[in-house]
Amino acid sequence: xxxxxxxxxxxxxxxxxxxxxxxxxxxxxxxxxxxxxxxxxxxxxxxxxxxxxxxxxxxxxxxxxxxxxxxxxxxxxxxxxxxxxxxxxxxxxxxxxxxxxxxxxxxxxxxxxxxxxxxxxxxxxxxxxxxxxxxxxxxxxxxxxxxxxxxxxxxxxxxxxxxxxxxxxxxxxxxxxxxxxxxxxxxxxxxxxxxxxxxxxxxxxxxxxxxxxxxxxxxxxxxxxxxxxxxxxxxxxxxxxxxxxxxxxxxxxxxxxxxxxxxxxxxxxxxxxxxxxxxxxxxxxxxxxxxxxxxxxxxxxxxxxxxxxxxxxxxxxxxxxxxxxxxxxxxxxxxxxxxxxxxxxxxxxxxxxxxxxxxxxxxxxxxxxxxxxxxxxxxxxxxxxxxxxxxxxxxxxxxxxxxxxxxxxxxxxxxxxxxxxxxxxxxxxxxxxxxxxxxxxxxxxxxxxxxxxxxxxxxxxxxxxxxxxxxxxxxxxxxxxxxxxxxxxxxxxxxxxxxxxxxxxxxxxxxxxxxxxxxxxxxxxxxxxxxxxxxxxxxxxxxxxxxxxxxxxxxxxxxxxxxxxxxxxxxxxxxxxxxxxxxxxxxxxxxxxxxxxxxxxxxxxxxxxxxxxxxxxxxxxxxxxxxxxxxxxxxxxxxxxxxxxxxxxxxxxxxxxxxxxxxxxxxxxxxxxxxxxxxxxxxxxxxxxxxxxxxxxxxxxx
Numbered sequence: 226x227x228x229x230x231x232x233x234x235x236x237x238x239x240x241x242x243x244x245x246x247x248x249x250x251x252x253x254x255x256x257x258x259x260x261x262x263x264x265x266x267x268x269x270x271x272x273x274x275x276x277x278x279x280x281x282x283x284x285x286x287x288x289x290x291x292x293x294x295x296x297x298x299x300x301x302x303x304x305x306x307x308x309x310x311x312x313x314x315x316x317x318x319x320x321x322x323x324x325x326x327x328x329x330x331x332x333x334x335x336x337x338x339x340x341x342x343x344x345x346x347x348x349x350x351x352x353x354x355x356x357x358x359x360x361x362x363x364x365x366x367x368x369x370x371x372x373x374x375x376x377x378x379x380x381x382x383x384x385x386x387x388x389x390x391x392x393x394x395x396x397x398x399x400x401x402x403x404x405x406x407x408x409x410x411x412x413x414x415x416x417x418x419x420x421x422x423x424x425x426x427x428x429x430x431x432x433x434x435x436x437x438x439x440x441x442x443x444x445x446x447x448x449x450x451x452x453x454x455x456x457x458x459x460x461x462x463x464x465x466x467x468x469x470x471x472x473x474x475x476x477x478x479x480x481x482x483x484x485x486x487x488x489x490x491x492x493x494x495x496x497x498x499x500x501x502x503x504x505x506x507x508x509x510x511x512x513x514x515x516x517x518x519x520x521x522x523x524x525x526x527x528x529x530x531x532x533x534x535x536x537x538x539x540x541x542x543x544x545x546x547x548x549x550x551x552x553x554x555x556x557x558x559x560x561x562x563x564x565x566x567x568x569x570x571x572x573x574x575x576x577x578x579x580x581x582x583x584x585x586x587x588x589x590x591x592x593x594x595x596x597x598x599x600x601x602x603x604x605x606x607x608x609x610x611x612x613x614x615x616x617x618x619x620x621x622x623x624x625x626x627x628x629x630x631x632x633x634x635x636x637x638x639x640x641x642x643x644x645x646x647x648x649x650x651x652x653x654x655x656x657x658x659x660x661x662x663x664x665x666x667x668x669x670x671x672x673x674x675x676x677x678x679x680x681x682x683x684x685x686x687x688x689x690x691x692x693x694x695x696x697x698x699x700x701x702x703x704x705x706x707x708x709x710x711x712x713x714x715x716x717x718x719x720x721x722x723x724x725x726x727x728x729x730x731x732x733x734x735x736x737x738x739x740x741x742x743x744x745x746x747x748x749x750x751x752x753x754x755x756x757x758x759x760x761x762x763x764x765x766x767x768x769x770x771x772x773x774x775x776x777x778x779x780x781x782x783x784x785x786x787x788x789x790x791x792x793x794x795x796x797x798x799x800x801x802x803x804x805x806x807x808x809x810x811x812x813x814x815x816x817x818x819x820x821x822x823x824x825x826x827x828x829x830x831x832x833x834x835x836x837x838x839x840x841x842x843x844x845x846x847x848x849x850x851x852x853x854x855x856x857x858x859x860x861x862x863x864x865x866x867x868x869x870x871x872x873x874x875x876x877x878x879x880x881x882x883x884x885x886x887x888x889x890x891x892x893x894x895x896x897x898x899x900x901x902x903x904x905x906x907x908x909x910x911x912x913x914x915x916x917x918x919x920x921x922x923x924x925x926x927x
Contacts, residue, residue: 247300248300248303251300251303251304251307252307254267254307254308254310254311255306255307255310258311258314258315258318259311259314259315261315261329264308264311264312264315264330264331265329265330267304267307267308267311268308268312268330268331268472269330270304271301271304271305271308271472271473271476272472272475272476272479274301274304274476275301275475275476275477275479275480275483276479278294278297278301278479278480278483279479279480279482279483279486281483282294282483282484282486282487283486288411288414288487288488289407289410289411289414291487292410292413292414294414294418294483294484294487295414295417295418295420298424298425298480298484299424301476301480302424302425302427302428302480305428305473305476305477306428306431308473309431309432309435309469309473312331312469312473313435313438313439313469316331316439316443316462316465316466316469317439317442317443317446330468330472331465331468331469331472332464332465332468333468334467334468334469334471334472336464336468347463347467350436350467350470350471350474353470353471353474353475353478354429354432354433354470354474356478357425357429357474357477357478357481383408384405384408384599385599387401387404387405387408398612418484418487418488425477425480425481425484428477429477432470432473432474432477435469435470436466436467436469436470439462439465439466439469440462440463440466443458443461443462443465443466444458444459444462447461447462509543509544509545509546509547509548509551510544511544512540512541512543512544512547513540513541513544515540516536516537516538516539516540516541516544517537519533519534519536519537519540520533520534520537523537583647583648584627584629584630584645584647584648585626585627585628585629585646585647585727585729586626586627586629586630586644586645586646586716586719586720586727587629587630587631587632587644587645587648588607588611588629588630588631588632588642588643588644588645588712588716589632589633589634589637589642589643589645590631590632590633590634590637590642591633591634591637591638591639591640591641591642592633592635592637592639593639593640593658594639594640594641594642594656594658594708595633596658597658597708597709597712598631605709606709607631607709607712607713608631610709610710610712610713611629611631611713611716614626614713614716614717614720615628615629618717618720620776621774621776622724622769622772622774622775622776623736623774623775623776623777623778624728624732624736624775625732626720626727627727627732629716638655640655640656640657640658641653641654641655642654642655642656642712644715644716644719646719646720646723646726646727647726647727651719651722651723652681652715652718652719653681654681654682654711654712654715655678655681656681656708656711656712657676657689657708658708659691659692660675660676660689660690660691660692660708661689661690661691661692661694661695661698661705661706661707662678662680662687662688662689662705662706662707662708662711663675663687663688663689663690663698663703663704663705663706664680664685664686664687664704664706665685665686665687665688673688673690673694673697673698673701673703674690674691674694675688675689675690675691675694676688676689680711681711681715682711682714682715682718690705721772722895724766724769724770724772725766725767725769725770728762728765728766728769728775729762730758730759730762733758733759733761733762733765734758736765736775736778737752737758737761744778744779744782747779747782747783747786748782750786751782751785751786751789755786755789756785756789756798760795760798761785763795764781764785764795764798764799764802765781767795767796767799768781768799768802768803768806771887771898771899773803773806773809773810773813774809774813777806777809780805780806781802781805781806783805784798784801784802784804784805784806785798785802787801787805788801788802792841792842793842794842796884797842797884799884800880800883800884800901803901803903803904804880804901804903804904806904807903807904807905807906808906810900810904811904811905811906811909812906812909814875814898814900815909818910819909819910819911819912820875820900820905820909820910820911820912821872821873821874821875821912821914822874822875822876822877822900822911822912822913822914823863823864823867823874823875823876823877823913823914823915823916823917824877824913824915824916824917825876825877825878825879825882825886825916825917826916826917827916829856829859829917830878830879830882832848832852832856833846833848833878833882833885833886834881834882836848836849836852836885837882837885846885846888846889848889853889856889856917857889857890857892857893857894859917860876860890860893860894860897860917861893861894863915863917864894864897867914872914874914875897875898875899875900876890876897876898876899876900876917877900877901877902877905877911877913878899878900878901878902879901879902880901880902880903882901883899883900883901883904886899887899
């Protein structure tokens with residue numbers, strides 16, 4: 226195997242070296258004289274390469290499969306010009322020696338072309354030049370020019386279509402990346418072909434000039450220097466010049482034809498022969514009309530009967546054959562349509578189900594915000610930022626956020642966007658697409674010109690400034706935020722607030738299916754014999770509701786397996802799992818190696834304990850409404866006071882009370898973290914800032 230790899234690597238290196246040597250040989254032709262036998266080999270190589278290029282152009286399915294054609298065109302043009310120069314050197318230096326002075330190839334082509342008549346030979350040679358220069362080269366160059374122009378003009382629209390398909394979920398990221406690469410290659414190909422077509426045009430002009438030089442200068446050299454009679458000199462140098470021109474123009478004509486085939490292929494796919502036969506064969510009546518016309522011409526007096534009659538018969542047979550093929554195709558299409566209609570009738574409910582399906586998360590943009598997904602403006606596009614957000618959320622919370630659809634909504638105000646969660650509006654905001662947002666929490670004048678506004682995510686005072694003021698804002702220590710970042714930040718907060726709703730039954734099944742091999746036996750042991758998938762889903766949702774990552778699914782499943790042996794309550798199973806996740810929860814709330822906490826206090830601890838009714842899994846909180854409100858006010862005052870000092874403490878309770886304390890606090894301050902002593906890892910330090918005790922708790926409890 227290693228030997229094979231070395232051999233393949235050697236072949237690849239040899240290819241690169243061969244190309245370099247070939248280009249070096251072409252350059253050498255421009256300087257060094259060539260013997261006649263080597264010139265014959267070079268001319269034969271030129272013809273071979275030209276035919277190979279033409280055959281390749283005929284058989285490729287897509288012009289981009291021969292995207293190196295402009296480079297090939299330049300190399301073969303230089304090859305022909307080098308051979309022209311070498312042959313001119315031989316004709317002028319040794320033409321007096323006879324028709325074979327410049328090699329057998331040029332002599333044979335010249336004698337064959339002339340056919341004994343010098344004027345006829347020169348006329349045919351000039352006609353070949355006209356065909357190549359005026360017809361094929363000019364047409365191919367015009368097609369390449371127009372193709373390059375339209376390809377560049379259509380590039381933004383095609384790019385927007387790719388981005389729209391990606392945002393709608395119709396294609397994957399890899400497919401979008403491949404389409405963008407193909408689009409760039411197509412644009413570069415047509416742009417290069419526009420310039421490369423000038424090589425062919427210049428080659429044709431050079432051939433005319435070289436022909437004139439060979440005849441006039443050769444005639445002068447033959448008569449003056451070598452003393453040849455004028456007639457013999459004219460015939461000898463004309464034969465050599467015409468042969469050299471013919472052996473040069475035939476490859477040029479072939480390569481020009483290949484270039485024309487390549488650029489005229491356009492949007493057609495498939496081999497050229499297959500495409501032509503398929504497209505022309507769609508209309509058998511056209512062949513019938515042509516056959517009738519040819520039959521009439523065969524019977525016309527003065528015209529030869531046999532060729533027109535044979536062609537008429539051939540067109541008639543093609544018309545009949547294509548008609549039969551078309552009839553069979555229509556029958557097959559009818560059968561397929563009947564089968565599809567029956568299938569659609571049997572699955573009539575499916576379109577309704579698709580209509581009723583809702584997106585997990587959706588962003589709708591006003592029309593002024595569409596550049597966020599269509600134009601990068603040298604900044605990350607919104608869809609790229611959303612993909613990065615999904616990866617970050619997967620790393621932080623342990624499950625992959627479903628695909629976020631980004632749509633335009635022409636009914637919205639131009640600068641407004643909406644965020645939907647499971648079909649329901651969850652947030653909205655307004656941004657300025659051509660400006661930057663500067664957040665001003667204190668509300669003091671910033672000294673920058675701009676439009677005052679409210680930051681959409683947290684409602685803080687802010688200012689929209691021109692992009693030209695970015696550097697000035699940075700010098701003042703202010704942070705500028707792009708529009709895409711504002712929307713992504715808003716989306717992040719919405720997703721965090723709705724994590725439980727986004728963890729569906731299907732996502733839970735996927736998490737349980739993709740668990741590590743070491744946990745497979747545990748999953749099989751407890752599901753569904755001891756707990757159902759839906760119950761596991763509710764436990765995970767309970768954790769996510771307090772932004773506890775479920776990435777450590779093995780530990781979570783172990784905690785569930787332990788808890789179901791003594792309780793079936795989702796609330797208490799989740800509490801036991803939280804205790805098993807003590808290391809993770811402690812690390813999540815540690816600041817500088819310490820967790821700042823506020824203790825519930827003896828009075829509130831007693832108040833909550835006395836308000837709990839029921840036993841076991843039936844325990845519920847039955848606290849008086851006025852006491853609940855008093856507790857919320859106490860928490861709010863205490864936390865606000867510590868926030869002014871730069872502290873954001875957690876509330877610490879005993880394990881039995883934690884779920885009930887959390888259920889009260891989350892109504893008014895959902896961001897407040899409530900921990901129990903069992904969730905504090907033994908190696909984590911705790912700094913108690915105080916308690917929530919006040920006199921009203923005792924009075925109300927009494």
